[in-house]
Amino acid sequence: MSNEQNPKEENGPAAGVFTRFFRWLFSCRIMSRWLFALACLATLTGLFYAVENWRGKRAWEQCRRELEAKGAVLDWNAYIPAPVPDEQNVFKAPKMTEWFVKESWAAAVSGGTSKSRDTNAPFTLPPRSHDKGDPVLVAEVDVVPLNGPLPPGKTDAVLRFDEPAAREEAAELLRGSIGPCVEGATSYALVARPLDQIHPVRLVVQADTALAPKALAELLCPKFSYLQIAPHGSNAFRVWLNFSVYTAADYLAQSQPAVLDLDLLRSALDRPCARMAGDYQRPFERPIPNFGRLRNEAHILSQRAQCYLLLGQPEAAWHELTLVRGLCRLLEGSPPGKVTTLVEAMIDVAITGLYTSVIEDGLRLRAWREPELAAIQKQLKDLNLLPLLRESMNAERAAACRTFETTPVAQFKKMFFLGEEPRELWGKLKNPRFLFIGLTPRGWIYQNMCTIALRDQLTSELFDVSNNQVLPRKTDEIMGQLQTAVGHFTPYTFLGAAVVPNILKAAQMLARNQTLANEAFVACGLERYRLAHGQYPETLEALVPQFADKLPHDIVGGQPLKYRRTADGQFVLYSVGWNEKDDGGVPGKTASEGDWVWP
Numbered sequence: 001m002s003n004e005q006n007p008k009e010e011n012g013p014a015a016g017v018f019t020r021f022f023r024w025l026f027s028c029r030i031m032s033r034w035l036f037a038l039a040c041l042a043t044l045t046g047l048f049y050a051v052e053n054w055r056g057k058r059a060w061e062q063c064r065r066e067l068e069a070k071g072a073v074l075d076w077n078a079y080i081p082a083p084v085p086d087e088q089n090v091f092k093a094p095k096m097t098e099w100f101v102k103e104s105w106a107a108a109v110s111g112g113t114s115k116s117r118d119t120n121a122p123f124t125l126p127p128r129s130h131d132k133g134d135p136v137l138v139a140e141v142d143v144v145p146l147n148g149p150l151p152p153g154k155t156d157a158v159l160r161f162d163e164p165a166a167r168e169e170a171a172e173l174l175r176g177s178i179g180p181c182v183e184g185a186t187s188y189a190l191v192a193r194p195l196d197q198i199h200p201v202r203l204v205v206q207a208d209t210a211l212a213p214k215a216l217a218e219l220l221c222p223k224f225s226y227l228q229i230a231p232h233g234s235n236a237f238r239v240w241l242n243f244s245v246y247t248a249a250d251y252l253a254q255s256q257p258a259v260l261d262l263d264l265l266r267s268a269l270d271r272p273c274a275r276m277a278g279d280y281q282r283p284f285e286r287p288i289p290n291f292g293r294l295r296n297e298a299h300i301l302s303q304r305a306q307c308y309l310l311l312g313q314p315e316a317a318w319h320e321l322t323l324v325r326g327l328c329r330l331l332e333g334s335p336p337g338k339v340t341t342l343v344e345a346m347i348d349v350a351i352t353g354l355y356t357s358v359i360e361d362g363l364r365l366r367a368w369r370e371p372e373l374a375a376i377q378k379q380l381k382d383l384n385l386l387p388l389l390r391e392s393m394n395a396e397r398a399a400a401c402r403t404f405e406t407t408p409v410a411q412f413k414k415m416f417f418l419g420e421e422p423r424e425l426w427g428k429l430k431n432p433r434f435l436f437i438g439l440t441p442r443g444w445i446y447q448n449m450c451t452i453a454l455r456d457q458l459t460s461e462l463f464d465v466s467n468n469q470v471l472p473r474k475t476d477e478i479m480g481q482l483q484t485a486v487g488h489f490t491p492y493t494f495l496g497a498a499v500v501p502n503i504l505k506a507a508q509m510l511a512r513n514q515t516l517a518n519e520a521f522v523a524c525g526l527e528r529y530r531l532a533h534g535q536y537p538e539t540l541e542a543l544v545p546q547f548a549d550k551l552p553h554d555i556v557g558g559q560p561l562k563y564r565r566t567a568d569g570q571f572v573l574y575s576v577g578w579n580e581k582d583d584g585g586v587p588g589k590t591a592s593e594g595d596w597v598w599p
Contacts, residue, residue: 049441056443063450067457072394074453076402079339079395080280084273090330091276093268095122095261100293100330101276104285122261123297125254137200138177138227139239141216146206154202161207161219170203170220174227177201178241180310181226182361185302185354189226189245192310198241213237248307255300262301262323269326273334280339282406283399289330291347298324298351305358309367317362318372324355325379332388341399345392346506349385353513356520360599363523370531373524377548380521385514386470386555389506390463397456401449404495440491447492458482459503469558470511472578475504508578508591511555515575518552519598522561522573536571539563556580562595573598 064074073079086092091101099122142151150158157173159166175181177200180192191198205216213229216237221227226245232238246254278287301324308317331348333340340348359376362368368376458478462471522540525547529537537543540551540563554561554575562574562582572585574597579588588594 049443051443052441053443053446056441056446060446060449063453067453070457072397072453072457074398074401076283076398079398081275081333081339084275084334088271088273090268090271090274093264093271095264096268097277099265100290101287102290104278104287123258123293123300125258125300135228136195136198136241136245137238138174138198138241139201139203139220140232141203141205141220141229141237141239143205143207143211143216143235143237146208148206150204155204156201158204158206159219161205161211166205167219167222171224173201173203174221174224174239180365182306182310182365183226184246184251184306185299185357187226187244188251188303189241190248190251190303190306190310191241191245192248194247194249195245200239210235246307248310251303252307255304258300262297262320265297266323266326269323269329274329274332275334283403286339288341289344289347291343294327294330294347294351298327298354301327302354302358306361309358309362309365312367314362314367314369314372317358317367318375321355321358322375322379324351324358325383327351339395340388340392342389342392342396342506345385345389346509348388349506349510349513352383352385352517353509356513356516357599359520359524363527364599366527368524368527370528373528373531377521377524380517380524381549383514383517384468385510385517386463386468387465389510390460390465393456393460393503397453400452404445404449404452437495444491445495448495451493451495455482459507462503462507467558468553468555470507470555472507472511472556472580475507479504511578512591512596514555515596516598518555519561519573519575519596521552522548522563523598526571526573535569536565538565556596 067074091097144150146160157169159170178191178198182190184190203220205211205219213231217227217229220229220239226242228240228242229237230240276287276289278285280286301320305317305320305324308314308320328348328351331340331344331351359368362372458481461474461478463469464471522543525543526536528547529543532547540560544551551560553559556578557576557580559576562576562585563571564585565571574585574595576582577588577594577596578592579594583595585595585597587597
């Protein structure tokens, strides 16, 4: 009898099982059940989307009604500036659009190019011919023990490291060596005298321990960021002006090629309106200013003004400085703040800080004269950043809601992935943001619009526009509510949480720079009083009305700015700062600490 078996017979039972299983699986009865299950799933999915869309739209409509009842304007159309005649529009003047207008945010996200990149860049300076020259020596310093012998040779001063007066004495000696000097807007050191006329001083510092360069720098040059200290042998150091140093005359000559472009801008700003041409119906397709070019021009103008101040030419300095403030009109638009974004508002705030720093340089150098001081005060009197920031936040909220409501899913992906959404299937599956945007019901978009609208309503409570105040005491409460609202992932907050601006930093920066502007107004009045009377007044009230029509209040707290005349005939002027506490005119290490002291 043969032991061989037929393979077909051996596999026959298994093959039969699989055959019967597949016949059963694809039988009419089972297929009908599968189709029924799929139909139920499709129905439930459609019902889910319909319910979520209805709930989301209803939530948004209720949210809109509640906020509008509080005075909020959520209709983007209300922020679109009206067209203006070309002859009144700054951006229709020659070169203005070419120089200062970029493509929209949407074009930037999708990789579009800037209009201004295709033109010859204006306001450019030729390369310096002496950048690789030797640094300028300001001081030679020997460190010796307290009771040790002094080094041989001539010494300009002997300072004790532990004496408080040593710091100011060292500062005076260094100022004498360098001469009139300021820190430029781009961290250049700008000096009045030719570099070959800067003669180093020799200092001896007595200390009970060896000193590191950092400790010595805290004694000799805490107020001079443009100085650097390096060891030069055992217990010996040298103090240098850093490599980025210009004489005032050299910088003015170096920047002279930009003057024709600056004059063209000056002429354009004679026009009363500033409206960029473009499509404003879709918020993120509207044109945006060329922030880099605005910053570059503000730096050039500021440094030219500083150079004229160093050379004792206040009228020429004011001619340049007034254009720094004029640049802000390109950011504020016409009417001001109508459609300004938060980014534009904060660039405006930053340029204002630069503007007030140049005013302070002129006051410290005592270079400003009565006509310029009066003109500066007139310009400062109308400088009010708080409504601009508040309006920009309102416009940003309306823009975000309009965009969320009208943007197709494909465009959403480009916006949130900056044009770099994942291409591979696994990359898409493991990215929750991609899945959310691709599969989300429209109702969840509406829920996120509610999140954005309520979030911005909360942050707006940091400002009291009617009384022109910032309210730091509300910061913790508001930030706590924001954390509760958008701090955790939910389908209703996901998109809103992804675009939360750092409003606390923005509010602090605005409050600080507006305070500087208010203090600059008062400081100019004080200088005018000194020029007229030979000394500063006992109280600020003495400035009214001759040297100030009205005194600005402290933007933090709403009380008058703090002022006192010091024993040496100078003065201390300050705001109580973000902590809302009078620290006696002592500044803090951070923006949240101490008083905000002029300068």
